[in-house]
Amino acid sequence: MLEKTTRMNFLFDFYQSLLTPKQKKYMSLYYIDDLSLGEIAEQYSVSRQAVYDNIKRTEAVLEQYEEKLQLFAKFRERKKLIRHIKDLLQRENLAESKKEIERLVEQLENME
Amino acid sequence: MLEKTTRMNFLFDFYQSLLTPKQKKYMSLYYIDDLSLGEIAEQYSVSRQAVYDNIKRTEAVLEQYEEKLQLFAKFRERKKLIRHIKDLLQRENLAESKKEIERLVEQLENME
Numbered sequence: 001m002l003e004k005t006t007r008m009n010f011l012f013d014f015y016q017s018l019l020t021p022k023q024k025k026y027m028s029l030y031y032i033d034d035l036s037l038g039e040i041a042e043q044y045s046v047s048r049q050a051v052y053d054n055i056k057r058t059e060a061v062l063e064q065y066e067e068k069l070q071l072f073a074k075f076r077e078r079k080k081l082i083r084h085i086k087d088l089l090q091r092e093n094l095a096e097s098k099k100e101i102e103r104l105v106e107q108l109e110n111m112e
Numbered sequence: 113m114l115e116k117t118t119r120m121n122f123l124f125d126f127y128q129s130l131l132t133p134k135q136k137k138y139m140s141l142y143y144i145d146d147l148s149l150g151e152i153a154e155q156y157s158v159s160r161q162a163v164y165d166n167i168k169r170t171e172a173v174l175e176q177y178e179e180k181l182q183l184f185a186k187f188r189e190r191k192k193l194i195r196h197i198k199d200l201l202q203r204e205n206l207a208e209s210k211k212e213i214e215r216l217v218e219q220l221e222n223m224e
Contacts, residue, residue: 015181017180017181018180018181068129068130069127069129069130069181069183071181071183075224078224079221082217082220082221085217086214086217086221089210089213089214089217094206094207094210095206095207098201098206101201102198102201105194105197105198105201108194108220109191109194109198112187112190
């Protein structure tokens, strides 16, 4: 469940500009502010089921965008490369790591 | 005109997965294969005006996606940082450039 929450937080972060204001609001209250379905329903005077359905639909929409644009997947791949480059920059003998750093920077450049 | 063509090529590259098959087809023939509006119209047995309208609308759709997601803008920013890092890696005394490379890698990491 935590894993799903983290994933939804990221997907929401990447694609929220493509959502409707209502989708954005419910998702933000549920995933960012950590409100329960009941609390959101009360706040908007709608049924708990209506909030649940809306959030489930929005989650599916976010997954569809990710399937098409892969922003989260690419983000994770870039992070991994950058972390690796940062590690190599900390090595004692930088000249020795140069080739490897260059290779990683190249990979980063070709990732788009 | 060339500048606009280049921009549309990039936007199409980034967002084509969000277009309808027809939008994708016309844009690809016009911007990638460099066919004229008349040639596309003939190929699909529609009016030149219909092709023109479709392409204009799709261009606007691509610009709207870019306004929301900024994939092309971020791509250009990343390219600039990467080019700068690559230049620094070519310097004679790598140890001297280390701080600057680290700063740029940090910037790259915080860009998302």
